[in-house]
Amino acid sequence: MRERRSLPVVGQPPQERADAARNRQKIIEVAARTIAERGAENLSLDEVARAAGVGVGTVYRRFGDRTGLLLALLDERERRFQSAFFSGPPPLGPGAPAGERIEAFLHALVDRILADQDLFLLLEKGKTGSGRTGPYQVHHIHLATLLARACPATDAAYLADALLAPVNAHLIAAQREERGMSVEQIKAGLTTLVEAVTRA
Template sequence: MSLPLIGQPPPERADAARNRQRLVEAALRIVAARGVAGLALDEVAREAGVGVGTAYRRFGDVGTLAYALLENHELRFQEAFLSGPPPLGPGAPPHERIRAFLDALLDLQWDQWELRLLATQKGPHGWASGPYPTYQLHLVHLLRSLDRDLDAPYTASVLLALLNPTVLDHQRHGLQLKPERIRHGFEAVLEALL
């Protein structure tokens, strides 16, 4: 299941909710013990004491499970940019909110690096899964508030593509760029745009 927008979670049966919780807790134990590389749905099912079919019906793939492990952090992030204090939340000028949002998103990518990379590489829709539609919608709204002649949906997708965990992974490991250099380069692109 993809991460929802902020709001009430979809209703589910009590036994399904218990199984989901058991699977998430088991996955967190596995990640703590062996890292993200040890995460596999059949292993998580065994650790949780539920059938493998239950794990696959619930999550479908390890990428979707990774998004579930990120859910609490993600919901706090969404609350911060939708209703938290400025400049990330409402009340600051659009250009300040755009900077704050993208800066916070980059921090979130680094802080949850392995899980976010797994979620985007192994999920059925890659980077377009999970919270991406929420990020896109929020950024489009902020870009339209700039009152500039920008194609807001396209510009939002380009900015978000620069923060795609797969792109960041290539920059960090393939190109051997340090995180500070990646951040500086991203900020230069953003400065030129804004």
């Protein structure tokens, strides 16, 4: 019986045989170690296959290309993040006022991106609109739902896009590296945006 899935999570694999699952886990572990040691831009599927002790065809069949492998690496952290804002403790999870949850969600999303910044930068590079599928849709629906509660007279779907727009790896990297902004300053700016939107 196939597992039922209600959320479009990045890189979520289909049900696997035990040996295929073991190979997949080995490949992901080797890829994560390679990125930690040498950076995401130096990830080579051929080298990953050799280090994992599998054929390079296995890697390509399982993940398709380097982007597919990067998405798989992000998968587990994205699942944990979604679990936190859907069912974790407040203010990120249920139980806090909508405005507080919006602020907590955007702050947590900044942390989420920073935790895998190199991977997000590679995935965003040269892909206009690539963030509009998968987790972005889950994030958008969640944020729009909270906005509809916090300010019901507004266009919640549009405001969700507007609040998510500044939370991307390239902009955050530029703010930190070119403008010298701290993570606290970035989060404070998002708080100001949330307050302006929810007041209106």
